[in-house]
Amino acid sequence: MRHVMTAILTATVGSACGSAPTRAAAPTTPRDPGHASQAHDHDHGGATHHGHGGPSAFVDADALAKVFDDPSRDEWQRPADVLRALELDPAMTVADVGAGTGYFAVRLAAAVSQGEVIATDLEPDMVRYLNERARREQLPNLRAIQATPTASGLAAGSVDRILVLHVWHHLANRAGYARDLAHALRPGGRLFVVDFSPSSDRGPPTNMRVASAVVVAELEDAGLSASVSATALPGQYIVDARRAP
Secondary structure, three states: OHHHHHHHHHHHHOOOOOOOOOOOOOOOOOOOOOOHHHHOOOOOOOOOOOOOOOOOOOOOHHHHHHHHOOHHHHHHHOHHHHHHHHOOOOOOEEEEEOOOOOOOHHHHHHHOOOOEEEEEEOOHHHHHHHHHHHHHOOOOOEEEEEOOOOOOOOOOOOEEEEEEEOOHHHOOOHHHHHHHHHHHEEEEEEEEEEEEOOOOOOOOOHHHOOOHHHHHHHHHHOOOEEEEOOOOEOOEEEEEEEOOO
8 A cells, every 4th residue: 555655746846737536435536657747636525436446545644735735736736716716705614525635725724713613524544634634734713524425424504615525526425425415515505626627637547537517417407507707727726506485
């Protein structure tokens, strides 16, 4: 297992773009060191990652934090643009599904200083790390909880916003997870799916990618009103889905 982690980190840190892989249930993200774009861009993942075989490679949160939270990631991830798209209010409750080591969770916590951020992840060590990070960085409005391969762990009608970043293409049962997340939204709440476009030069293998139109259809089947956001990100799209008021 350690040699797998070493290979992943070497491919990731050594790439020009810098940044992040995705974790999830029972599986390891495909990482070909010969494809730098696929080796470092999956940073979320607390949902599921079934179907790829092998043990999870995302068990050492302290080591992976150096990759996932590399400042060079900001150039292509555009976190400020993502946060603006969410149209946050300081008193909102926000969920970061597949939060990993907290690249977005800590930013969300700062943006909703009078509210709360609930970060979910499948890997216990990610949950441990993020709760410790919240204490270390004095973010009392941020807490991490354990997800399962089939459920986010979010209570019904409990959140105003949900961010699902670089996770959707890993979900084994996207329809079921969409229903779970839609159920967690408060009336008028919004769910944002950020994922890699089919033509992106980074991200997972092309056969794993999910087109934005497919995501829109899946979220609408879950009872939400969905459309592609006008916010443009390098090699990524944002789908904005709303629960009726």
